Amino acid sequence: MGNAMFYHLTRSPAEQLLPTLIGKSRQAGWRVELRGTDAARMARLDEALWQGDGFLPHGLAGGPHDALQPVLLTVGGAGDAGKGAGADCLIALDGAAVDPAECAPAQRVCIVFDGNDPTALDTARGQWRSLTGAGVAAEYWSEEGGRWERKR
Template sequence: MARVDFYHLTRDSAEAALAMLAGKALGAGQRMMVVSADPAQRSAISRRLWEAPGFLANGEAGGEDDARQPVLIGDAPGAANAAAIVALADGQWRDEALDFDRALLLFNEATIADARSCWRALGQQEKVERHYWSQDSSGRWREGP
């Protein structure tokens, strides 16, 4: 069964949320693939991860060291680093995300309509477990509407 977590970005940027999420994943001994179609966003994510407390090592997909990267950042899902988790940072769902154990769809007000459509579509699939996360006014993530 695949798990899909929907992260509604109401306060933090995708880059800030990913620093927290990647930190938790790496702390649990897991690897992550981060996907965005936007090259500027991929660069911003990489910088934010390197600047995070204790820094979170990462690399751009397509390099010689893909397999060694704890966080791999690219424009399409792929598990060249043996990642179990994929984070879709640009709010665009890709069906290949279901090939991972866990998919994180980060979306904001600009991509909320697509996220809602995706929620409904994935609800029709028996082997998908969905979770919705939102931020409270202090920036803490909580599950549920």
Template sequence: MSTQTEIWFYHLERSTLGQVLPGLLEKTRERGWRALVRAADARLLDDIDERLWSYRDDSFLAHGRASEPDADRQPVLLTDSMENPNAAQALFIVDSAELGDTEGYDRCFIIFDGRDEDSLTGARVRWKALKDAGANLAYWKQSPEGRWEKAA
């Protein structure tokens, strides 16, 4: 694993994945980066797909599925596989999906729901394993006002 890849844990406490993910993807696109959203649950990918088309009345976030034609051209790609067909610089892990090799990514986001005990436990185990491996980690949590604050 490349220690240069930043791995950021996002601890959801006040917001849902559907509320947070579109904004993080927008910021990623503003950097000029492509994004890969990986989930193990196909239904979750369906929910994210729908959300990215409709999360704001005045816009949508262009995206596609890895299983569709021209996946390599998508600025944001939704997948359940370990491949990176759109050469994304940012990887988003939104459930218990494997992180896999982070080589080639500038930043990886592990977004977990702190209100779900299994998700919280999984994030703690993942954090410890990555820390023990010498990964470049950061931990972000929401302030009472809902802003993201770097906590570690």
């Protein structure tokens, strides 16, 4: 069972962290689902991932080759039509739902949230309680000190 890693953003936007998380997952040979809640935001991330430093092959869900995409950008909640089915790493963004059952087959689940947004913080806390309550091992990571550190 994959563990859930919570990334508490306080200094930088998700757009700076996502290429690192996706890149490390791809280096491990994992398929990635990047799950958001807003189609327009995912379209902007689609553009940003193509134009950033380094090549991160990916696609937006809804295309004819979704099952072949090494990184699939999706919109919706847990189990939403199986869009990211088969992903080894699920990266949830902007409060996108994560069902504890999705953690069992995954190598890793990453939950990225804006610690400067009280609603996002409350949502992440609820996700922590839901996942750990279901027996999913969880880690908390913070960039508060200027670099990413695992907190205990």
